[in-house]
Amino acid sequence: MSFQPDLLAWYDQHAADLPWRRSQDPYRVWLSEIMLQQTQVETVKPYFERFLEAFPTVEALAAAPLDRVLKLWEGLGYYSRARNLHTAAQMVARDFGGRFPTTVDGLLLLPGVGRYTAGAIASIAYGVRAPVLDGNVIRVFARLTDLKEDVSQTTVKDRLWKLAEDWLPDDRPGDYNQALMELGRTVCKPRNPLCTTCPIFLHCAAFNQGTQAQRPVKKARGATPHYDVAAGIIRDSGGKLLIAQRPLDGLLGGLWEFPGGKREGDETLPECLERELQEELAIQVEVGNLFTVVDHAFTHFRITLHAFECRHLSGAPQRIGVRDFAWIQESQLDDYSFGKADREVIKALQERRNMLF
Ligand code: SF4
Numbered sequence: 001m002s003f004q005p006d007l008l009a010w011y012d013q014h015a016a017d018l019p020w021r022r023s024q025d026p027y028r029v030w031l032s033e034i035m036l037q038q039t040q041v042e043t044v045k046p047y048f049e050r051f052l053e054a055f056p057t058v059e060a061l062a063a064a065p066l067d068r069v070l071k072l073w074e075g076l077g078y079y080s081r082a083r084n085l086h087t088a089a090q091m092v093a094r095d096f097g098g099r100f101p102t103t104v105d106g107l108l109l110l111p112g113v114g115r116y117t118a119g120a121i122a123s124i125a126y127g128v129r130a131p132v133l134d135g136n137v138i139r140v141f142a143r144l145t146d147l148k149e150d151v152s153q154t155t156v157k158d159r160l161w162k163l164a165e166d167w168l169p170d171d172r173p174g175d176y177n178q179a180l181m182e183l184g185r186t187v188c189k190p191r192n193p194l195c196t197t198c199p200i201f202l203h204c205a206a207f208n209q210g211t212q213a214q215r216p217v218k219k220a221r222g223a224t225p226h227y228d229v230a231a232g233i234i235r236d237s238g239g240k241l242l243i244a245q246r247p248l249d250g251l252l253g254g255l256w257e258f259p260g261g262k263r264e265g266d267e268t269l270p271e272c273l274e275r276e277l278q279e280e281l282a283i284q285v286e287v288g289n290l291f292t293v294v295d296h297a298f299t300h301f302r303i304t305l306h307a308f309e310c311r312h313l314s315g316a317p318q319r320i321g322v323r324d325f326a327w328i329q330e331s332q333l334d335d336y337s338f339g340k341a342d343r344e345v346i347k348a349l350q351e352r353r354n355m356l357f
Pocket of ligand 1: 140143144187188189193194195196198199200201204206207212
C-alpha cells in the first residue's frame with residue numbers, strides 16, 4: 001500500500017484554509033482538536049476565533065473563571081470538553097510552566113485528551129510520528145481495505161490503530177494525518193463518496209469491488225430512549241426568575257437551566273416538577289400553564305422538555321441537587337450559559353416579550 005504520496009500531493013493542493021492551520025502553536029492545535037471532537041469544522045470555526053480572542057494564551061484560559069469558559073462554549077455541546085479544557089489549561093500553566101507536553105504519553109496526562117487527540121497534537125504541532133484514528137480515518141481505512149468486519153468491535157479497532165501506525169510516513173506525519181481526516185470529511189464521505197475525484201482510488205479495494213456504500217460495516221443501533229422532562233419558569237413576587245446551575249460532574253455539567261427533571265413512573269408532568277423542585281432546591285411552587293415544549297436529541301437519548309410557568313410559594317432555595325442558583329431579571333438570561341433546549345425556552349420568552357412590548 002503506497003497511497004501516501006498521492007494523498008499528500010492532493011493535500012498540498014486542496015488543504016482547506018482553516019483558522020487553526022495558520023500556525024503550529026500547540027495551544028491552537030490543542031484547542032481546535034478538542035473543539036473538533038464530535039463537531040463539524042464549519043461549526044467550530046467561529047468558536048475557535050472567539051476563544052482565541054478571549055483567551056490568546058493557555059495562561060489566559062487557565063486564569064479565566066469556568067463560567068466564562070462555559071459561556072463561550074455555549075451551543076457547541078458536549079460540555080465536559082469545556083470543563084476538561086479549563087482543567088487542562090490550569091495543569092499546563094501550573095505544572096508544566098505554560099508549555100504543552102511534546103510526547104503522546106505526556107499529552108495523555110491532560111484531561112480530555114485521548115489517544116486520537118494526543119496523536120493529532122503531537123504530529124501536527126511537533127511533527128512526532130504518532131497515528132490518529134477518528135471516524136473519518138476509520139471510514140477511509142475500511143474502504144481502502146474493503147473491511148467486512150464490524151468496525152465498532154474493539155479487536156477490529158485495535159487492528160485499525162495498527163494500520164494507522166504502519167501506514168504513517170516518516171516524513172510529514174502531521175500533514176499526512178490531516179490529509180487523511182480531510183479526505184474522509186470532503187471526499188470519502190459517509191454517503192456518496194466522490195470516488196471519481198479521489199486521489200487514492202487506485203489503491204482502494206472497496207472502489208475496485210464496488211462496495212463503498214457497504215463500508216464501513218457497523219452494527220445497527222437500537223432504538224434511542226426518550227424521556228419527558230418538566231422544567232419550571234419560576235417567578236418570585238417581584239417577577240424575578242429562578243435559574244439553577246447543574247452539578248459539574250455529569251451531563252451539561254456547570255450549565256444553567258430552568259430547574260426541573262425527568263418524569264418518573266406514571267406521575268404527571270406537574271407532579272414531576274413539584275417533586276424535582278422539592279428534591280433539588282427544597283422549594284414549593286404552584287405549577288401553572290404549560291409555556292412551551294422543546295424536543296432535543298443528545299447522542300444516546302432524546303428528551304421532550306415541557307416548560308411550565310410557576311409561582312414560587314415557599315421555601316428559600318437550597319443547593320441540594322444543584323451547584324448554585326440565582327434569582328435574575330429576564331433581561332439577564334443571556335449573561336448565563338444554558339444548554340440548547342433551555343436556550344429554546346429563552347427564545348420563546350424573548351419572543352413573547354417582544355410581542356407584548
Ligand atoms: Fe473513499 Fe472512494 Fe476514495 Fe475509496 S475511492 S477512498 S471509497 S472516496
